[in-house]
Amino acid sequence: MNDLDQLVLSAQGEFATAATPAELENAKARFLGKAGRVTELLKGMAALSPEEKKSRGAEINLVKQRIENALTARRQALADAELEAQLKAEALDVTLPGRQRGTGALHPITRAMERIEAIFGSMGFEVADGPEIETDWFSFTALNNPENHPARSMQDTFYVDMKDEQGSWYNLRPHTSPMQIRYAQAHARKYAGQEHMPDIRVIAPGRTYRVDSDATHSPMFHQVEGLWVGENVSFKDLKAVYVNFMQQFFETTDMEIRFRPSYFPFTEPSAEIDMMFGSGPLKGRWLEVSGSGQVHPQVIRNMGLDPERYIGFAFGSGIDRLAMLRYGVNDLRQFFDGDLRFLSQFK
Structure with a gap:
């Protein structure tokens, strides 16, 4: 070699x-x-x-x-x-099951809202929706709230850096009551000059905003306002409608409902609505679920109607609170934390 x-x-x-x-x-x-x-x-x-x-x-x-x-x-x-x-x-085990896309579900608040709309729809109520940024007139003045009312305070209401034609600040609506006024005004204009006007029967569910936050309150929350105005609508109708709603919403008649005298500037007389279950963990405890009353004559007048001819009732309930009671949730903030471990329970 x-x-x-x-x-x-x-x-x-x-x-x-x-x-x-x-x-x-x-x-x-x-x-x-x-x-x-x-x-x-x-x-x-x-x-x-x-x-x-x-x-x-x-x-x-x-x-x-x-x-x-x-x-x-x-x-x-x-x-x-x-x-x-x-x-x-990087070997793949082809015998393993394939990756599947997770299925979503409606949020419990959305479920509760749709249930509320369906129940009141079965009783002839229409659903109204409107702006979440409102004028001072629709949020307060039209509802007979005086200028010095605490609800107008910045400690209770979120205001927007913009003014309406009257020079009042716009606000994030603190309740859905403005939609009652807007709907009733449109209804009154539609039937103006006619001998007979059909009853106004409407609910206004949606987001509302107040400066409040704890285990049972949130700066953003959901509310449903109801309104029934006609020539012969009484407090008895309010009781019948709301009791029927509560029994259908909770799917039970095993409850007590009481109307406790109260005061609201937009209704007269006014009442807080409380409920107590006949069984379960809330048995024996009264829980406030709504404010209500016969619509104040001045509010009827602001709707463009004659308070000498038309009368009605209104109520306002917290959808979040109703959902908490229906699903057994004890902290309102869990609805809005976005924790999938909590929300997946409602699939």
């Missing part, structure tokens, strides 16, 4: 022991680099005769080619080994 064959075997041996691409490149430099052993052989040809250069050059070029082939083969072997290791690390 001559020195050139020995050089090829030496290169093949070093290439075979290179465990990484970096080690292989270092081995390549020792044989094919600028100071490598093959390069040194080529430099040594300067002292040879022309005939010797021809034969020796052909031999060295053949050796160089054999070394380069060995280098290429080792590079491919290292690349294949790396790919195989990567495939093993």
Whole structure:
């Protein structure tokens, strides 16, 4: 075996022991680099005769080619080994079930709101929706709230940095009562001049805003206001409608409902509505669920109607509180925290 064959075997041996691409490149430099052993052989040809250069050059070029082939083969072997290791690390078990897209569900407040709309719809009430940024007139004045009423305070109501045509600040509506006024006014205009006007029967569910936050209050909450105005609507109708609603909403007649005298500027007489379940954890506890009363004559007048001819009742209930009672939730904030562990219970 001559020195050139020995050089090829030496290169093949070093290439075979290179465990990484970096080690292989270092081995390549020792044989094919600028100071490598093959390069040194080529430099040594300067002292040879022309005939010797021809034969020796052909031999060295053949050796160089054999070394380069060995280098290429080792590079491919290292690349294949790396790919195989990567495939093993990222191996897929095709017998596993596929990933499924999770199914969503209606929010419990949305469920409660839709239930409320369906129940009152069955009693002939329409559903009204309107702006959440309201004028002072619709939020307070039209509802017979005097200018010095505490509800107009910035400690109770969120105001918007914008004024209406009368120079009053706009506000985030503190209740959905403005929709009662808007709906009744549109109804009165529609039947103006006619001998008979159909009864106004409407509920206004939606978001409302007040400066309040604790376990049972939120700065943003949901409310449903109800209104029934006609020529012969009494407090007895209020009681019948609301008791029927409560029994359908909670799907039970095992409850007591009382109307407790109270005061609101927009109704006269006024009453708080309390309820008590006949069984379960809330048995024996009275819980306030709504404010109500016969619509004040001035509010009827602000609707564009004659209070000497038309009379009616109104009520306002917190949808969030009704949902808490229906689903057994003791902290209002859980509805709005976005915790899927809590919300997934209502799928």
